[in-house]
Amino acid sequence: EAGVAQSPRYKIIEKRQSVAFWCNPISGHATLYWYQQILGQGPKLLIQFQNNGVVDDSQLPKDRFSAERLKGVDSTLKIQPAKLEDSAVYLCASSLRASGALSYNEQFFGPGTRLTVL
């Protein structure tokens, strides 16, 4: 079974530029998550989708970050304009769903996109 796919794997941009990341979850997974992981810290949830609807975006800096999952499958996360403090690894994860039995809720992570903002 294919895992969570993300691209690009690495991105270097200058501050104030824009950048977009792409994620394709495991087939059949209804729930998709975007996390930001700054060096030395644990992942921090940015946004959670259930199919194509947003479940939680309380920690998404909406003045510069946006995300969509239009068809309920793959998703893009955009930063516009980027700041130095956005340098981090952006992880996408998916789960069968985010309710019910514990076994349905294991989150599987993609390899991440490492963003460097200069």
Add this chain to the structure above:
Amino acid sequence: RKEVEQDPGPFNVPEGATVAFNCTYSNSASQSFFWYRQDCRKEPKLLMSVYSSGNEDGRFTAQLNRASQYISLLIRDSKLSDSATYLCVVSPTSGTYKYIFGTGTRLKVLA
């Protein structure tokens, strides 16, 4: 106070040693608990879920203490391949399984 706290380490232990990590959480209503493992420059992967009664998977044992609001991970007979960062995960609400990660505890097993 952080929602989930872990000692970042590093814990340097010799092969064959037993090592234990604790993780404390602030929300007493938290419902689900996990340990994830993250290798350097890799994505986190589920190591084990933590059940109220405690659970064991080979050399790994996880415990939950709701009264004191902490979970623990015990690794027996440490292997070089156990070297990684161990992330504590707490899901504070029922129904949505939002994950809150600790900062991780770094383990290095020495030959």
